[in-house]
Amino acid sequence: MFSAKFKELKQQYHSSDARKQLFASEDSPFNGDSVVSRRNVMGQSSGSQAQEFSGNENDSLPLYHGLEKEQSAFQRGNAQLEMIxxxxxxxxxxxxxxxxILQKMQDKMTRSLTTLGVSQGTISNVNRRLFKDKLIFWIAxxxxxxxxxxLVKWLR
Structure with missing residues (x-):
């Protein structure tokens, strides 16, 4: 049944003038109105139930209703991304x-160790170890x- 309908539509398309269909004033994609916006406006203004293509017309949503649902899903996603x-x-x-705060504490501890009489060699060893730890952290x-x-690139 579908193949017969497809053949009929194909024959009907080939019998009509394709160039005239493409550049006709109301069907032209160059007149500023997109097909989706015309369907959306037509469905909302005239109240007609412009439906998406599916095998069963009873369980499909009107086109404008589906577009509204999609828009609300995008808005929720954007709100979550902004929150993150x-x-x-x-x-x-x-x-x-x-x-x-940690830098201030390091300066205070260095001054107090100097006041207590810890050698500069020991303080420089501690500072070197601190630098190595920071370097390891940034590399990691x-x-x-x-x-x-x-991973994200590979999963796509």
Whole structure:
């Protein structure tokens, strides 16, 4: 039944003038109105039930209703992404603030160790170890982000 309908539509298309159909004033894609917007306006203004193509017309949604659902899904997704970005910015601000506090504490501890009479060699050993730990942390962070990027790229 579908193949017979397809052959009939194909024959009807080939019998009509395709160039005239393409550049006709109301069917032209160049007149500023897209097909989707015309269907959407037609479905909302005239109240006709412009339906999406499916095998069973009874269980399909009107085109404009489906588009509204899709738009609301995109809006919810955008709202969630904005919330995640805001949480990321807050976390970054917290980390910067904690870094400043840790630097102040390091300066205070270095001054108090000097006051207590700990040798400069011991203090420089501690500072070198601190630098190595920071270097390991940053390298691990870069590798983690690189791995996450490669994983996302590979999964797509």
């Amino acid at each position: 970005l805001e949480m990321g910015y807050q976390s970054l601000d917290d980390i910067v603030e904690q870094n400043q 962070l870069v590798l983690m982000f690189l791995g996450m990027y490669m």
